[in-house]
Amino acid sequence: MDWSGRRVLVTGGAGFLGANLCHALAERGARVAALDGFLFGGGANPRNLDGANVELVRGDIREIDLRPLCEGAHAIFNLAAQTSHMGGQADPLADIAVNAVAQVRLIQAAREAAPDAIVVHASTRQFYGRTQKLPVDESQPVAPPDANGVSKFAGEQYWMIENRVRGRPVVSLRLTNCYGPRLRIRDARQTFLGIWIRCVLEQKPFEVWGGAQLRDLTYVDDVTEAFIRAAESPACHGNIFNIGGPPPISLHDLAEMVVRLAGPSARYTTREFPADRAQIDIGSYHADDRAFRTAAGWEPKIGLEDGIARTIDWYRSRLGDYL
Numbered sequence: 632m633d634w635s636g637r638r639v640l641v642t643g644g645a646g647f648l649g650a651n652l653c654h655a656l657a658e659r660g661a662r663v664a665a666l667d668g669f670l671f672g673g674g675a676n677p678r679n680l681d682g683a684n685v686e687l688v689r690g691d692i693r694e695i696d697l698r699p700l701c702e703g704a705h706a707i708f709n710l711a712a713q714t715s716h717m718g719g720q721a722d723p724l725a726d727i728a729v730n731a732v733a734q735v736r737l738i739q740a741a742r743e744a745a746p747d748a749i750v751v752h753a754s755t756r757q758f759y760g761r762t763q764k765l766p767v768d769e770s771q772p773v774a775p776p777d778a779n780g781v782s783k784f785a786g787e788q789y790w791m792i793e794n795r796v797r798g799r800p801v802v803s804l805r806l807t808n809c810y811g812p813r814l815r816i817r818d819a820r821q822t823f824l825g826i827w828i829r830c831v832l833e834q835k836p837f838e839v840w841g842g843a844q845l846r847d848l849t850y851v852d853d854v855t856e857a858f859i860r861a862a863e864s865p866a867c868h869g870n871i872f873n874i875g876g877p878p879p880i881s882l883h884d885l886a887e888m889v890v891r892l893a894g895p896s897a898r899y900t901t902r903e904f905p906a907d908r909a910q911i912d913i914g915s916y917h918a919d920d921r922a923f924r925t926a927a928g929w930e931p932k933i934g935l936e937d938g939i940a941r942t943i944d945w946y947r948s949r950l951g952d953y954l
């Protein structure tokens with residue numbers, strides 16, 4: 632698809648995945664508006680949009696008039712969310728307000744101002760919960776382990792209704808752990824890998840909780856490509872897809888890889904999963920994403936070792952901007 636001159640709205644556009652997507656769309660010539668409320672504890676960082684030809688709109692999807700932002704949009708990439716699992720447990724009402732209620736606001740605005748726009752919604756593997764069978768395909772039952780899983784599932788389903796009832800081209804991508812440049816590394820709120828990277832760059836030991844859990848991780852450029860292909864491929868519209876990455880790895884082996892790539896001062900300790908987190912932990916996960924590969928002609932291009940090395944290198948000269 633030729634994106635040049637097309638109007639695109641990216642919600643959550645100053646966050647980790649949203650900002651990377653904004654860069655890629657702007658490089659393809661799209662006229663990109665990035666909406667972001669810079670929510671406390673999220674991944675928004677003004678530096679994330681440095682160098683991108685993108686209009687940044689600071690606003691909260693719970694309050695801002697969304698119609699002018701949707702007006703004339705060819706596509707809406709919908710990534711704004713309350714993403715913290717512990718945050719959702721602590722304040723489920725705030726979590727629902729962003730991940731479910733504000734989704735309905737956006738749907739209503741889009742009906743009026745961009746009735747034909749393609750929507751690619753950022754969903755999550757989180758609400759499969761503790762799965763019995765690996766790898767996880769889209770037919771596995773949904774059993775959210777926490778409040779955030781419930782609100783994210785609701786948000787996704789409101790968008791899918793928009794497809795079924797009104798025929799809007801909607802794609803929902805259930806993402807696994809994503810990583811790469813522009814990730815929040817100040818703490819572990821976005822992913823454990825964020826704080827690991829910070830620690831190795833500050834020459835401090837990081838903690839591995841448990842270690843036997845399996846995870847698949849998608850490098851952010853592959854995630855960006857998945858979003859764009861989802862919009863571009865009619866075969867994807869109206870569907871929900873799991874997005875995985877290269878073959879899964881245990882957290883212990885991942886920690887060894889990080890240490891090997893970060894240099895001689897990098898080290899880690901292992902401890903038991905903290906009790907309050909263990910209650911909402913999903914255990915091992917890796918996605919069966921063959922449906923998306925077939926529909927979109929997508930596959931992850933960046934191997935794990937390459938991606939981790941690129942990520943650590945990217946932060947070496949930018950650490951101060953991300954702490």
Ligand SMILES: NC(=O)c1ccc[n+]([C@@H]2O[C@H](COP(=O)([O-])OP(=O)(O)OC[C@H]3O[C@@H](n4cnc5c(N)ncnc54)[C@H](O)[C@@H]3O)[C@@H](O)[C@H]2O)c1
Nearest residue numbers: 643646647648668669670673674675691692711712753809
């Ligand atoms: N990063 C991952 O590993 C991962 C995994 C599964 C799903 N996802 C989903 O992908 C999307 C993007 O995640 P991310 O990792 O880039 O997180 P992020 O926190 O970096 O990005 C989300 C952005 O949304 C913004 N936002 C939140 N509430 C808002 C509101 N009310 N109004 C306006 N902006 C608001 C935040 O300020 C933030 O910049 C989310 O929907 C998330 O649930 C991410």
